[in-house]
Amino acid sequence: MLQWLPENVSTFGQSVDSLFYAIYYLTLVVFILVMGTLIVFLIKYRHQEGKRAHYIEGSTTVEIVWTAATTVIVFGLAMLSYPQWNNIKSPTQFPENPDVVVQVSGKQFNWDMTYPGPDNEFGTDDDLELENELHVPINAVVHIRLTSVDVIHSFFVPQLRLKQDSLPNRFINVWFEATKAGRYEIPCAELCGFGHSGMLGYLNVHTQENYNAWVQERWPQ
Amino acid sequence: MHDNEHASHHHEESFIRKYIFSLDHKMIGKQFLIYGLIMFFVGGGLALLFRWQLAYPERPLPIIGASQQYMDEGEVVTGADRMWENIYESEKEEWLEVNMPNGVVEPAFYNMLFTMHATIMVFFVVVPILVGTFGNFLIPLMIGTRDMAFPILNMLSFWLAVLAAIIMAIGFFVPGGHAAAGWTGYAPLSADPQWTGVEWGQNLWAISLLIQGFSSLVGSINYITTIINMRAPGMTFFRLPLVIWSLFIVAILLLLAFPVLSSALALLIFDRLAGTTFFSATAEGGGDPLLWQHLFWFFGHPEVYILILPGMGIASELIAVFSRKPIFGYRSMVYAMIAIAFLGWIVWGHHMFQSGMRPGLGSVFMTTTMLIAVPSAIKTFNWLGTMFRGSIKFTTPMLHGIAFVSMFVIGGLSGIYMANTPVDIFIHDTYYIVAHIHYVVFGGSLFAIFGGIVFWFPKMYGRYMNDVLSKIHFWLTFVAFNCTFFPMHILGVGGHMRRISNPMQYEFLQGFEGMNIFITMSAFTLGFAQLILVFNFFWSIYRGKVAEQNPWQVTTLEWEAPTPVPHGNFGQIPTVYRGPYEYSVPGEENDWIPQAQPEHAPATSGD
Numbered sequence: 001m002l003q004w005l006p007e008n009v010s011t012f013g014q015s016v017d018s019l020f021y022a023i024y025y026l027t028l029v030v031f032i033l034v035m036g037t038l039i040v041f042l043i044k045y046r047h048q049e050g051k052r053a054h055y056i057e058g059s060t061t062v063e064i065v066w067t068a069a070t071t072v073i074v075f076g077l078a079m080l081s082y083p084q085w086n087n088i089k090s091p092t093q094f095p096e097n098p099d100v101v102v103q104v105s106g107k108q109f110n111w112d113m114t115y116p117g118p119d120n121e122f123g124t125d126d127d128l129e130l131e132n133e134l135h136v137p138i139n140a141v142v143h144i145r146l147t148s149v150d151v152i153h154s155f156f157v158p159q160l161r162l163k164q165d166s167l168p169n170r171f172i173n174v175w176f177e178a179t180k181a182g183r184y185e186i187p188c189a190e191l192c193g194f195g196h197s198g199m200l201g202y203l204n205v206h207t208q209e210n211y212n213a214w215v216q217e218r219w220p221q
Numbered sequence: 222m223h224d225n226e227h228a229s230h231h232h233e234e235s236f237i238r239k240y241i242f243s244l245d246h247k248m249i250g251k252q253f254l255i256y257g258l259i260m261f262f263v264g265g266g267l268a269l270l271f272r273w274q275l276a277y278p279e280r281p282l283p284i285i286g287a288s289q290q291y292m293d294e295g296e297v298v299t300g301a302d303r304m305w306e307n308i309y310e311s312e313k314e315e316w317l318e319v320n321m322p323n324g325v326v327e328p329a330f331y332n333m334l335f336t337m338h339a340t341i342m343v344f345f346v347v348v349p350i351l352v353g354t355f356g357n358f359l360i361p362l363m364i365g366t367r368d369m370a371f372p373i374l375n376m377l378s379f380w381l382a383v384l385a386a387i388i389m390a391i392g393f394f395v396p397g398g399h400a401a402a403g404w405t406g407y408a409p410l411s412a413d414p415q416w417t418g419v420e421w422g423q424n425l426w427a428i429s430l431l432i433q434g435f436s437s438l439v440g441s442i443n444y445i446t447t448i449i450n451m452r453a454p455g456m457t458f459f460r461l462p463l464v465i466w467s468l469f470i471v472a473i474l475l476l477l478a479f480p481v482l483s484s485a486l487a488l489l490i491f492d493r494l495a496g497t498t499f500f501s502a503t504a505e506g507g508g509d510p511l512l513w514q515h516l517f518w519f520f521g522h523p524e525v526y527i528l529i530l531p532g533m534g535i536a537s538e539l540i541a542v543f544s545r546k547p548i549f550g551y552r553s554m555v556y557a558m559i560a561i562a563f564l565g566w567i568v569w570g571h572h573m574f575q576s577g578m579r580p581g582l583g584s585v586f587m588t589t590t591m592l593i594a595v596p597s598a599i600k601t602f603n604w605l606g607t608m609f610r611g612s613i614k615f616t617t618p619m620l621h622g623i624a625f626v627s628m629f630v631i632g633g634l635s636g637i638y639m640a641n642t643p644v645d646i647f648i649h650d651t652y653y654i655v656a657h658i659h660y661v662v663f664g665g666s667l668f669a670i671f672g673g674i675v676f677w678f679p680k681m682y683g684r685y686m687n688d689v690l691s692k693i694h695f696w697l698t699f700v701a702f703n704c705t706f707f708p709m710h711i712l713g714v715g716g717h718m719r720r721i722s723n724p725m726q727y728e729f730l731q732g733f734e735g736m737n738i739f740i741t742m743s744a745f746t747l748g749f750a751q752l753i754l755v756f757n758f759f760w761s762i763y764r765g766k767v768a769e770q771n772p773w774q775v776t777t778l779e780w781e782a783p784t785p786v787p788h789g790n791f792g793q794i795p796t797v798y799r800g801p802y803e804y805s806v807p808g809e810e811n812d813w814i815p816q817a818q819p820e821h822a823p824a825t826s827g828d
């Protein structure tokens with residue numbers, strides 16, 4: 001089933017995928033065991049003339065065993081996930097000194113990208129605003145200041161394994177590092193009105209040379 | 222033992238007293254059932270409309286029979302036009318050009334469709350049937366009493382639900398269309414008409430849910446009081462059937478959870494009509510959109526367990542009865558439900574992992590959510606344990622019980638993916654969630670409901686449902702259900718967002734067109750299969766085979782009452798001598814001992 005996952009092109013995407021696979025195999029095994037048991041029981045213990053059910057009220061030992069086993073498994077999963085989650089979403093854990101900082105603002109029904117320009121400060125003359133086009137270099141740490149001007153939107157790049165709601169009047173930071181050049185879609189994943197379907201931006205991951213050329217073109221020295 | 226002196230209850234009642242403003246818990250239960258079935262068709266019809274759009278985006282619906290829907294749609298298209306006029310005046314021409322073909326489900330209408338589909342299914346189908354029907358019908362009968370503690374409140378509860386449904390229905394016809402912000406009504410989208418163009422639709426949505434909340438509140442007070450105070454002699458708490466336990470716990474959850482929704486709805490109405498800014502994020506207002514999400518999910522997660530617990534209770538009855546065995550670990554089943562009821566209050570944040578809530582909180586909520594998977598697993602194992610070394614009869618209710626367990630396993634396991642914060646980053650707000658919801662609520666609750674209807678029908682109406690039709694309905698539903706909803710997991714893994722009207726607008730979703738078509742065809746089959754249920758239901762009320770008093774040879778008290786059950790239920794209130802699941806007790810002649818059978822008395826047969 002997991003071959004349907006879009007290709008992963010971010011550094012942390014691999015950890016998301018590994019967890020996805022781990023849970024997939026785990027649940028698959030549980031599913032097969034439970035369903036297998038069920039089917040065996042249904043066949044073996046079907047009603048037969050002259051055969052009576054056995055009066056069994058339960059077993060404390062068995063209850064304790066399966067409660068403990070389930071608890072251990074789900075907590076094991078949780079333990080595996082904390083660091084990955086923090087790595088992706090906790091601002092304190094982000095790689096420092098980003099190569100690129102961009103503000104992305106959701107607006108019914110577009111993504112507005114704002115680059116701070118060479119002075120690295122937002123709100124100055126050299127800021128660059130682009131509609132629905134995000135340009136970043138490959139293998140570089142990108143920080144995104146996510147916000148919105150109207151309702152809640154959600155910044156989703158399937159190939160980066162990144163999704164984050166954007167909220168009006170708040171700035172939420174996310175980061176990523178793309179590992180493959182290309183043009184990827186940025187759908188909005190949170191219902192935001194009648195134009196929600198089709199609210200779509202593009203992430204352009206450039207090779208370093210192409211990115212430099214793009215910067216050169218935008219902010220000629 | 223059955224005919225009786227309880228004459229005062231037997232006087233002839235007027236038609237209105239008996240069928241409309243009835244105070245009898247059984248009639249109110251049946252009223253809720255009819256109500257739920259009608260709303261089930263409304264909600265299902267809406268779903269089929271938007272499924273059409275998903276499979277064949279932008280193509281007009283064929284005018285097959287469903288001309289009514291077609292006409293509705295024509296209207297809504299004009300409503301949407303007005304909306305665009307207000308908001309994007311200059312773009313109107315272009316809009317007309319692109320979207321005018323009549324009969325096409327255009328995006329604003331699409332949003333309204335799925336919003337109302339979910340709202341109706343959750344608040345007007347599953348809760349009314351599980352809690353309203355089974356709660357009302359079963360509680361007095363199974364605990365051995367003559368009626369609810371507060372019959373007039375009970376009637377009020379039903380008629381408030383009718384009022385809520387009428388108000389909800391009016392919303393479809395107001396200018397601007399009905400609510401279109403999702404059943405979760407996230408603010409600020411829902412809080413200000415400027416974002417959606419929906420004016421009174423959203424207000425009526427909120428008002429209707431407020432009233433539905435009152436209805437549930439009144440009902441739950443009644444259930445709690447009745448179960449605590451009116452159990453038959455000998456009916457201790459640990460002799461209650463599990464379905465009564467589940468309804469008891471659900472009543473407490475309803476009592477505590479609904480006021481939270483009501484407060485949130487009241488604030489939403491203030492925001493919309495009185496200019497407050499509780500949920501809007503303007504700098505000067507001081508409100509916060511996330512406040513809505515916290516309130517909604519603080520209610521919403523207990524609510525989803527309200528949707529499943531009675532289903533678990535019903536399934537437990539069916540599995541014990543038709544395996545002819547005691548429930549494996551009766552007490553552990555009860556404790557698991559209590560654990561779910563407690564833990565249900567501290568997991569709401571798992572709906573908000575990607576909402577902008579602090580990531581640290583995400584980890585906390587992942588932990589509690591993982592915890593709540595444990596009692597769910599325990600229950601599943603106990604159902605298997607109940608079948609172990611049983612003598613399983615594959616009656617139609619049992620088929621539904623088995624379906625419940627297997628579908629719940631899938632829904633529970635898919636919950637683990639989403640509880641896992643890093644994985645949820647990818648699958649949040651995709652069809653994976655939609656698949657999960659439907660495996661637990663349709664695969665779980667609805668199969669339990671169907672099973673419960675077939676099982677208790679003989680007690681409700683004194684007749685059997687036609688078994689051939691019931692079996693056809695079961696198998697068609699089971700297959701079509703899985704064909705409809707299983708592939709949605711795959712869509713979710715592919716990143717297919719939920720709540721989008723046209724997946725073909727996205728490059729990365731191009732590969733899913735065929736799957737969407739397949740899902741839609743399965744969904745239509747699924748919808749069609751439900752017609753069989755309804756036909757069978759009404760046909761059997763009048764024409765079904767007449768049922769004996771206790772056709773399935775069940776131990777619990779409702780089967781002690783004569784069929785059809787008279788006003789007042791029992792001739793003489795039964796006394797309870799044992800637990801509810803005394804099946805296949807060694808050394809007994811029959812493989813079941815009724816709860817009301819005195820110790821050491823000769824076993825009675827099922828008359």
Ligand code: HEM
Pocket residue numbers: 405525526528529571572590591593594597632633634636637639640641645648649650654657658661662665
């Ligand atoms: C093993 C137990 C379960 C776990 C671990 C679990 C976990 C979750 C999680 C984490 C979400 C949020 C996913 C997201 O939006 O990203 C979710 C959504 C949901 N769950 Fe469950 N769940 C479980 C059982 C149930 C049950 C029993 C029901 C109801 C009968 C249920 C109904 C829902 C619904 C309706 C939603 C979606 C709400 C929405 O966004 O519209 N779940 N579940």
Ligand SMILES: [Cu+2]
Pocket residue numbers: 153154188189190191192193195196197199
């Ligand atoms: Cu959106």
Ligand SMILES: [Cu+2]
Pocket residue numbers: 521522525568569571572
């Ligand atoms: Cu939840």
